Amino acid sequence: MKRPKILIAGPASAQAFLEKLASAVISEEAQIDLLLGLAAPTGAPGWIDTEIFVSFGVPCSGADMDAALGLKTIITPSLGYEGIDVEAAHSRGIAFANGRVAENFESVAEAAMLFMLTSLYRLREAEERLRRDEVRVGPPRARMLKGKTVGIIGHGNIAKALIERLQGWETRILLCNRSQVPPSLAFEQCDLDRLVAQSDIVLPLLPLTPETDKLLSRAKLLAMKPGAILINLSRGAIVEENALADPEVIAHLGTIALDVFVTEPLPADSPLRGLPDQLLTNHEISHTQENLGALFAMAVANIEAAIANSPMPTAFRP
Structure with a gap:
């Protein structure tokens, strides 16, 4: 059985969080790539084959989605999802979930x-x-x-x-x-x-x-x-x-x-x-340890559900 290809991308400032997230997902069940400083997903090697895109602040337009022929799911481990065209995703049958904790x-x-x-x-x-x-x-x-x-x-x-x-x-x-x-x-x-x-x-x-x-x-x-x-x-x-x-x-x-x-x-x-x-304050006053821990756990749960083709806990339509 072909393992789904997962791309996890975000800024270098979130490296520790994203590396921990990548290691928490059962690697035997998926091929996971982690890229830091990515401006757009189309710049990622192998984007065309990506099935699950985990975006931490990386935009994803309808055109980006069209360039990944097998894209099934977009997940963001945060509450905000500016830059991700969620309506375009749903019109293409791509599921979306965020960090709604x-x-x-x-x-x-x-x-x-x-x-x-x-x-x-x-x-x-x-x-x-x-x-x-x-x-x-x-x-x-x-x-x-x-x-x-x-x-x-x-x-x-x-x-x-x-x-x-x-x-x-x-x-x-x-x-x-x-x-x-x-x-x-x-x-x-x-x-x-x-x-x-x-x-x-x-x-x-x-x-x-x-x-x-x-x-x-x-x-x-x-x-x-x-x-x-x-x-x-x-x-x-x-x-x-x-x-x-x-x-x-x-x-x-x-x-x-x-x-x-x-x-x-x-x-x-x-x-x-x-x-x-x-x-x-520099967009950090509400970044509590409890918030980060809950966001991390929810991101892992969403990714694992996507791998298993199960409903994601925080999947939604805008």
């Missing part, structure tokens, strides 16, 4: 709580004062989360996990979603204009699509409450990034807390680095 949603939700509290309590300021041996002068700038209005854009798994974690904090939650969701006592549904106008903290928690690109435009940023906190843990392009360095926007908003950017890693000369009240 609870630890992923929960880690991002916990990171959102961390950003909210760090911003409200001015944690960086307090730490820097201690390092400079300074004593705070004047009234405190720290604020409680209690009583604040938290605006959440989107109602996916991350948003649901965050709403669950906000229970007990005595906040008011505004929710904006492109489609109506079942009523809940936990939040009020509203349109985007009302959400940005009334929220003390605004969090977009939704995927990047043509509809969500620059959803939070310069005009929307200026429509937020004066001093409001903006937290972005989704995708950089959901916010009009250039507008964040606009002097008028800077003067209008409070803390700008970002874990994602249009260009990653964030360029050294990015004007975002010079914002007077910013909290920046």
Whole structure:
């Protein structure tokens, strides 16, 4: 019986994860190739014979799929799958699965709580004062989360996990979603204009699509409450990034807390680095040990199911 050919590809930064993933799959049942730094799968030797493509951040278009005559499955060991044309895959009868694990949603939700509290309590300021041996002068700038209005854009798994974690904090939650969701006592549904106008903290928690690109435009940023906190843990392009360095926007908003950017890693000369009240992390704040372990286990389960021609645990259609 012919062994299926598997290509595992991703950036050099993920080498340890991908090597471990390749070694975890039963090699006697498959021919496994691991390539690092691959720009497109068609550049891989033997792509034409690949049956299972495991992509960690490597794009795969319909044309790429057509060049692999026997391609049956595409798997990504992450939640996001930007660059992979999933609709093209399904139209060609190619199955797709991603890293849809609870630890992923929960880690991002916990990171959102961390950003909210760090911003409200001015944690960086307090730490820097201690390092400079300074004593705070004047009234405190720290604020409680209690009583604040938290605006959440989107109602996916991350948003649901965050709403669950906000229970007990005595906040008011505004929710904006492109489609109506079942009523809940936990939040009020509203349109985007009302959400940005009334929220003390605004969090977009939704995927990047043509509809969500620059959803939070310069005009929307200026429509937020004066001093409001903006937290972005989704995708950089959901916010009009250039507008964040606009002097008028800077003067209008409070803390700008970002874990994602249009260009990653964030360029050294990015004007975002010079914002007077910013909290920046390099798309890693939710990369917990628990999340990585769950993503790894799910990737192995999906690959082994694909080898056995069985349903993959996280197979789905967009």
